[in-house]
Amino acid sequence: MKILHTSDWHLGHTIYDYDRIEEHSEMLHQMEKIVKKHRPDVFLLCGDIYHTPQPSASVQTMFANALVRIHDANPEMSIVITAGNHDSASKHDIFRLPWKALKVFTVGNLSPDTRSGENYDDHIIEIPGKGFILAVPYVNERNMPEDLFQNLLSEVEKRNKSNLPVVLTAHTSVRGCDITGHDTAMHDNVGGIDYIDVAQLGSGYDYVALGHIHKPQYVHTGNHNVRYCGSPLPISFDECFEHSVTLVDIDHHGATPSYQTIEILNPWPLVTLPSQDWATWDEAKKLLKEFPLDIRAYIRLNVVVKDYLPTTARTEALEIVKDKKCRFCLINNRRESSESNETKAMSIQEFKAENPMQIAKRFAADSDIDFDEDMENMFSEVLQSINEENRE
Secondary structure, three states: OEEEEEOOOOEOOEEOOEEOHHHHHHHHHHHHHHHHHHOOOEEEEEOOOEOOOOOOHHHHHHHHHHHHHHHHHOOOOEEEEEOOOOOOHHHHHHOHHHHHHHOEEEEOOOOHHHHHOOOOHHHEEEEOOOEEEEOOOOOOHHHOOOOHHHHHHHHHHHHOOOOOOEEEEEEOEEOOOOOOOOOOEOOOEEOOEEEEOHHHHOOOOOEEEEEOOOOOEEOOOOOOOEEEOOOOOOOOOOOOOOOEEEEEEOOOOOOOOEEEEEEOOOOOOEEEEOOOOOEOHHHHHHHHHHOOOOOOOEEEEEEEEOOOOOOOHHHHHHHHOOOOOOEEEEEEEEEOOOOOOOOOOOOHHHHHHOOHHHHHHHHHHHOOOOOOHHHHHHHHHHHHHHHHHHHO
16 A cells, blocks of 8 residues: 655644745645655545634635645545644534545544444545555544554454555654654643653554654654654744655555655745854844845844844844845844843734743743743643634
8 A cells, every 4th residue: 555644734824924825835736746646545634734723715725626636636546634633623524425525534523433432434444455544633632532543453453354554643742753843842742732652552553644743754663654744844944854745655464664755845945044053133134135036935033132132123124125035034032141031022923923832931931930840731731722622
């Protein structure tokens, strides 16, 4: 069975108020070309299709149209889509039946039968003559049935009379993964999803297709078969690594998967100036002035300051790039001395780009509040509850 493994598209994501429609459209076009060239048996999209639970109508239309084109690029291929923590689970389930006409299987929630352990049919997708996909969407840890993964695997073992490959999906944080680029990572969770140990995924699979972590990587198991494919486009400036999809081949049940990564090219790369270390404000302005006129990019400036940046700093930066094709985003500044507790001035755009945990920690520091591990956990639980309500 040949699988194209992708996840974390985050359609509808904006970066410092710039929409990314052109980038997402180009990424979807590349997906279509990859499918046409490599002709996988299964196209596996493992969560966080959208960036928010309530994407705009235009973003949903872009996704639906892309699915049709991806199907048309290889009509024999099955497409399996599971919801992530950024997605609305119900939105994935609404059109579950109509999508099957194009061999598209969408899984937003655990079915009641699966939760009770009575029937697993809604989450076991047989690819005739090729293998089995065990499609598990994001499930909040409090609502995860005990031994769900192992129960699914055990059920497939009964059905798999022809020794076909078995692929399990999950949208979660697996302990030991490389969380580079995730600024909401804490000791017990990443992006609000608690870590699980790889052993909790059970045994009996040939490959685990993971979503949620944006850096492509294998999670160490000794078997080279539990993988994050990563996001096809960077979501933040700190995702300084290649973005790609993973093409996986599995000969038979029990075989070690072989794989190759296929890079996704971004027409609007995220560029930090300077690329290493930090610059003074004057040095940063010089780098911005020297940035080529005709190169499209989002720009972040890393600036070290003694006291405060000039109040006109953002205006100056925007003036420098007004005739360039690049898009200036933010000045990421830090104190020359780390002893100061003064809050840095933030623009509205910078404030909107901060995640709630960072804002809470900054407020606590300025108010001489000890934002300890217990407080982090409580705040994380509140955020997770709010996100869960939004997903419904």
